[in-house]
Amino acid sequence: MEQYLLTQLNNVLVDWTGVPDDFVAELEKPNNPDHGDLATSAALKLARHLRRSPRDIADELRERLLARPLDPSIVSSVEVAGAGFINFRFADRYLHRQLEQLLEAGSDFGRAEQHGKTAIVEFVSANPTGPLTVGHGRNAVLGDTIANLLEWTGFAVTREYYFNDAGRQMRVLGQSVKARYDELVNPQLPMKTIEGPEGEPVEVPDSFPDDGYLGEYIVDIASEIRRSQDGSVPENGDAESFSEFAEKNIFESISATLRRLGVRMDTFFNERSLYDSGDVWTVVERLRALGYIYDKDGAVWFKMSELGGEQDKVLVKSTGEPTYRLPDIAYHADKLNRGFDLVVDIFGADHIATYPDVLAALDVLGFDTSKIKVVIYQFVTLLRAGQPVKMSTRKANFESLDDLLDEVGDDVTRYFFLVRSPNSHLEFDLDAATEASENNPVFYPQYAHARICSIEKKAEEVGVDFDSNQDLSILAHEAEIALIKSLLLLPSVIKEAADAYEPHKLAGYLRDVAVAFTQFYGSCRIIGEDRDISSARMQLAIATRTVLANGLSVLGISAPERM
């Protein structure tokens, strides 16, 4: 309908003298149903060019459209309204035909054809120094759902987790675990007091690093090492063997947490491989050859100030160790070299400053940076009894993603993370997510889905005789038509959500579908009407269940058959 109308509209305008060649009419969905199903403000926009009143132009535009003529099985009415809007209404016949196609497509309704392009979505990417936080949860759910959306719009998608198990962080981790282990083995160990997360004193062994990890999980890992009989960590092992054990342990717990969230990675990319391959140094040399590198104070600098940046950036510290920027550049070069058509990064707001440097470097290295899309999401505040809950990996007192999943479950967790726009701060109210769970918005689409399943089951029990080939044109009730219109939007909503990298558009849509269904349910009985109407309404219910199930599966939220 939309495509058809656009073609008709613009064909009319092409033949219209005085209309600028580059003028393209657009359609919008009016928010007031009295204004039809689609509308165009073309007449208003042409007023200046044609030097006539918008209303006048709209009248003529309408006449010219009707003269083509318009296919009455698609468009039922064309009206001029307001200051010069033209409102179009769908023909019921058109809606019924589309509904038939929806039912035919079934679990593929909303899914676009594969177009042969590939995408890689990098997300989570937490280093194995501690359990995933709630912030990682938002990252994981966003990344996974954006990957789903891209798949549904025809991309072949790779989900990748980028991590680093070398360097300072892992050294500190090993030292932290070793110190806690020593403390367990030898209770007489001399202790010292350092500052905890709230500035409170914390007792740690003398050998504990000042910037060590204070989390309880460090002690857990230490006692696990002590219990383990496999000798993988020698009693007098160095910090490195402790760090290896801890890394393995933490990675397993991270994987388990992701599994609970329904997140599955295709590939894990270790930053270390960029050093092993020498890619990191190749980047420096190529940038140097291009004149964007200089040495100062023993460090290697990148001339970011010549590329629109505020100041030059250090790529290699005077210690010889690269900053995070250098491997980031090499990593993204690697992703582009792997031939992906689209490279998506999911970053927290605290990484906002890192990617302009990366993009600038890739740009001068000759890569097509337009293939890279960085999704930045804002921070999560966890509220319990109206008070913010502290969340930090390094410090002791924090709420982990696992704790959250324990408290509210995977569906609610995913929904809360997905229902807000990524660039909006997220207040995750635990009380609302748990105690008030009877009014929890996540249950809207789920409940509607379960209700339909229940109706189908009931129909089977009482042996209702449905005709699955029933002509759907019998559906003419206001609530039926409104529901059909809502259902047919799924493909375009998925497309919009994918193009914008904003899953909340889909989450909001599914709630609308649930509302439209419930209104239909309230005014139209399915079982117990005469056979024709009963059959047609059952088809409509099945179509609704299909849309809800497909949409929920994109969000990674379950579509239960009963609740």
Added chain:
RNA sequence: GCGCCAGUAGCUCAGUUGGAUAGAGCAACGGACUUCUAAUCCGUAGGUCGCAGGUUCGAAUCCUGCCUGGCGUACCA
């Protein structure tokens, strides 16, 4: 100081490629279960769209300035 994000109903947030009367959920108030699931529905109330200018037929949306909050602005990641 500079950069990014945000400021919309009591609360949490949609709506921002400029369109017609700014929406939803929760909270509040009033109704509806002998019916296919009441985890629901219907109704009422609730707004200087942070402030001030500007652009135009039209601004929550675009431009400028200012205010407030978050995150950055490392030879941390």
